[in-house]
Amino acid sequence: MITPEQVLTALKNVEEPDLKKDIVTLKMVEDVKVEGKKISFSVVLTTPACPLKDLIKNACINAVKHFVDKEAEVEVNLTSRVTTKSTNTFSNIKNIIAVASGKGGVGKSTVAVNLAISLAKKGAKVGLIDGDIYGPSIPIMFQLEGAKPYMTQVDGQNKIEPIEKYGIKLLSIGFFTDPNQAIPWRGPMVSSAIKQLFNDAHWGELDYLLVDTPPGTGDVHITLAQGFPIAGVVIVTTPQNVALADAKKGAGMFRMEGVKVPILGVVENMSYFTPAELPTNKYYIFGKGGGNVLATQFDVPFLGEIPLVMEVSEGGDKGEPVALQDNNLVAEAFADIAEKVAQQVAIQNALANKETVVE
Numbered sequence: 063m064i065t066p067e068q069v070l071t072a073l074k075n076v077e078e079p080d081l082k083k084d085i086v087t088l089k090m091v092e093d094v095k096v097e098g099k100k101i102s103f104s105v106v107l108t109t110p111a112c113p114l115k116d117l118i119k120n121a122c123i124n125a126v127k128h129f130v131d132k133e134a135e136v137e138v139n140l141t142s143r144v145t146t147k148s149t150n151t152f153s154n155i156k157n158i159i160a161v162a163s164g165k166g167g168v169g170k171s172t173v174a175v176n177l178a179i180s181l182a183k184k185g186a187k188v189g190l191i192d193g194d195i196y197g198p199s200i201p202i203m204f205q206l207e208g209a210k211p212y213m214t215q216v217d218g219q220n221k222i223e224p225i226e227k228y229g230i231k232l233l234s235i236g237f238f239t240d241p242n243q244a245i246p247w248r249g250p251m252v253s254s255a256i257k258q259l260f261n262d263a264h265w266g267e268l269d270y271l272l273v274d275t276p277p278g279t280g281d282v283h284i285t286l287a288q289g290f291p292i293a294g295v296v297i298v299t300t301p302q303n304v305a306l307a308d309a310k311k312g313a314g315m316f317r318m319e320g321v322k323v324p325i326l327g328v329v330e331n332m333s334y335f336t337p338a339e340l341p342t343n344k345y346y347i348f349g350k351g352g353g354n355v356l357a358t359q360f361d362v363p364f365l366g367e368i369p370l371v372m373e374v375s376e377g378g379d380k381g382e383p384v385a386l387q388d389n390n391l392v393a394e395a396f397a398d399i400a401e402k403v404a405q406q407v408a409i410q411n412a413l414a415n416k417e418t419v420v421e
């Protein structure tokens with residue numbers, strides 16, 4: 063007779079590769095059921111976008127077969143509960159992820175939007191704030207130009223209801239400004255506008271709230287870094303030397319004393335050009351490997367590269383970002399990067415909480 067205890071003992075041999083502890087100690091195993099040779103249990107991952115899903119599942123099956131019964135029929139149900147830092151002051155927003163770049167025009171908004179869509183496609187609850195006060199582009203990228211969020215009453219308080227599209231809750235500074243009128247933003251105005259997007263909106267429960275920031279390091283970044291429990295920042299760069307130099311300065315700001323926001327990694331955008339008619343050809347028009355070098359210098363993960371292709375800009379312009387597509391190489395590259403971002407957030411949370419326990 064196989065017992066649930068035997069199953070748990072066997073699963074103690076399965077290590078969570080990132081958190082470096084076994085999945086039983088990490089309280090990741092639930093609902094162990096045994097009926098004769100049929101064994102089933104759930105494994106609660108730290109994110110639905112876990113890149114190690116298949117690895118963990120196979121390790122569980124092998125461990126049970128090896129230590130309990132080689133003829134056992136093992137069913138592993140993968141579920142997830144996204145982790146957060148125990149110091150997080152938002153009860154409903156588990157992880158705020160800033161997307162930043164040193165230089166303008168490197169594709170920061172494109173990366174933020176496509177990462178948000180990729181995370182939502184994997185089943186995470188995702189929000190996106192367009193905090194690029196100088197050039198809010200998210201309304202266009204979601205075909206929401208001219209959209210105005212409405213107000214709602216939550217517990218007797220007036221709140222802004224984010225607009226929902228493609229499964230993502232969105233708020234942009236662009237929803238509240240006239241696109242034809244330039245606004246001379248002053249420091250305190252920037253700070254209060256950003257705070258309002260967080261505090262005065264009805265976000266509900268979110269696993270990840272991505273924030274697209276303006277290029278460089280300015281009031282938005284300082285407001286975010288000092289006023290909000292940021293889970294981490296994703297740095298976007300192109301391989302050009304000038305972009306890399308600016309990205310280095312941008313990343314450096316998040317490492318400053320008194321700021322200390324974890325850098326989740328570097329995304330290299332426009333890594334190479336691929337013409338639609340020659341999909342296997344890669345032309346490294348801006349140089350090769352710069353993003354990876356930057357990641358090494360900062361001792362942070364290199365999260366991946368995105369090619370310069372028409373469908374990315376076309377998708378952004380017509381409000382249908384490329385990540386929405388299935389069976390598309392660029393969408394897969396974004397999905398891969400999204401998994402790595404979610405993985406890094408979970409690692410940072412575990413480090414911050416010291417005890418690597420799945421809540």
Ligand SMILES: Nc1ncnc2c1ncn2[C@@H]1O[C@H](COP(=O)(O)OP(=O)(O)OP(=O)(O)O)[C@@H](O)[C@H]1O
Nearest residue numbers: 166167168169170171172197369370371374375378
């Ligand atoms: N990988 C890519 N392939 C093709 N076009 C791209 C790619 N990434 C971004 N673009 C295009 O480059 C332009 C700039 O991108 P985006 O607005 O995302 O950059 P940004 O860094 O957010 O700019 P800003 O400095 O204005 O905030 C857009 O027209 C976008 O569609």
